Amino acid sequence: MNNEFQGVFPAVITPMTQEGTLNEEVFRKVIEFNIQAGVHGFWVAGGTGESVLLDDEENNRIAEIVADQNRGRVKNIMHVGAPTTARAAKMAEHAARVGVEAICCVPPFFYGRTDDEIVEHYRIVAAAADLPLFIYNLPHATGVEITPALMQKIQDRVPQLAGLKHSAPTFSNVRAFAKMGLSCLIGNCRLMLPALTLGAIGCVDGPLNMAPELWIEIWNAYQDEDLKRAEAAQDRAWEIVNIISSCGGGFHAIIKAALSERLGIDCGSPRPPGSPLTAEQRMALSKRVEELGLTKIGGKNGKIN
Numbered sequence: 001m002n003n004e005f006q007g008v009f010p011a012v013i014t015p016m017t018q019e020g021t022l023n024e025e026v027f028r029k030v031i032e033f034n035i036q037a038g039v040h041g042f043w044v045a046g047g048t049g050e051s052v053l054l055d056d057e058e059n060n061r062i063a064e065i066v067a068d069q070n071r072g073r074v075k076n077i078m079h080v081g082a083p084t085t086a087r088a089a090k091m092a093e094h095a096a097r098v099g100v101e102a103i104c105c106v107p108p109f110f111y112g113r114t115d116d117e118i119v120e121h122y123r124i125v126a127a128a129a130d131l132p133l134f135i136y137n138l139p140h141a142t143g144v145e146i147t148p149a150l151m152q153k154i155q156d157r158v159p160q161l162a163g164l165k166h167s168a169p170t171f172s173n174v175r176a177f178a179k180m181g182l183s184c185l186i187g188n189c190r191l192m193l194p195a196l197t198l199g200a201i202g203c204v205d206g207p208l209n210m211a212p213e214l215w216i217e218i219w220n221a222y223q224d225e226d227l228k229r230a231e232a233a234q235d236r237a238w239e240i241v242n243i244i245s246s247c248g249g250g251f252h253a254i255i256k257a258a259l260s261e262r263l264g265i266d267c268g269s270p271r272p273p274g275s276p277l278t279a280e281q282r283m284a285l286s287k288r289v290e291e292l293g294l295t296k297i298g299g300k301n302g303k304i305n
Helices: 024-037 056-070 085-098 115-129 148-157 173-179 189-197 212-223 227-245 251-263 279-291
Strands: 007-010 041-044 075-079 102-105 133-137 161-166 183-186 202-205
Touching: 007 212, 024 056, 024 212, 024 251, 041 056, 056 075, 056 085, 085 102, 085 115, 102 115, 115 133, 115 148, 148 161, 148 173, 161 173, 173 183, 183 189, 189 202, 189 212, 189 227, 202 212, 212 227, 227 251, 227 279, 251 279
Parallel strands: 007 041, 007 202, 041 075, 075 102, 102 133, 133 161, 161 183, 183 202
Antiparallel strands: none
16 A cells, blocks of 8 residues: 555646636645645645646646746655546656646446446556556546455556545445555545544545645544544534535535635636526625634645735
């Protein structure tokens, strides 16, 4: 098991300008806020990062920015998934060249693929980067579930395989993957603590962007073997996610709006066809964020540089 990639890994957003392009300045501020909060790394350009709505050049630029901004302080796991093997491999090679620490990749999607085709896809993509590879197990979006049986086939033929983000509904497979010697990052922030007890090594999810300190507390308490404190932290994180989600709106719009409120910056709207929050939803979210005590947290010095 690769213990380099453990802890709290926000699935980082992709901030947009008013014109709908990548907002590099704000992106760097979101990254820096999370680093100063104490996260251990980032899951970059995944589902929360809207990667499938970006072109390959935008995804490549995102890899360049995170490597430059992080400067080796935390671990970047860069998503390079694409419908074709050639595109995914090209982005993987670029990610390695610019200095990210690992890559992740959804299985080939849209068309149904055999196990052998999926394994071969991963073999080629991983070889292009020759970095630790994390499988992105996201069946509700890809239509493909990476089961332990399929993962064993990948493990047998892809030497770069390090682990996975497990966002599939079969929670018990966390234990199965851990017993295979894989680094399993749970993809549901509401289940971080129970997943750790089954052998997961951390959590990747979108809500971690907006309040990383909540999940860092879960991690630290668990590492201190203080289960009561960890349970209280998990309850607090769950409560805040539920309260903010109750304001209405789509997932990407909520996370971007909450970060905008906390940091005093404009993270923009989701890329179409995603919709921004309505004025009423934005007002409700702003009120909830303030009531929860999550407003205007900069870094250690109160600033996001």
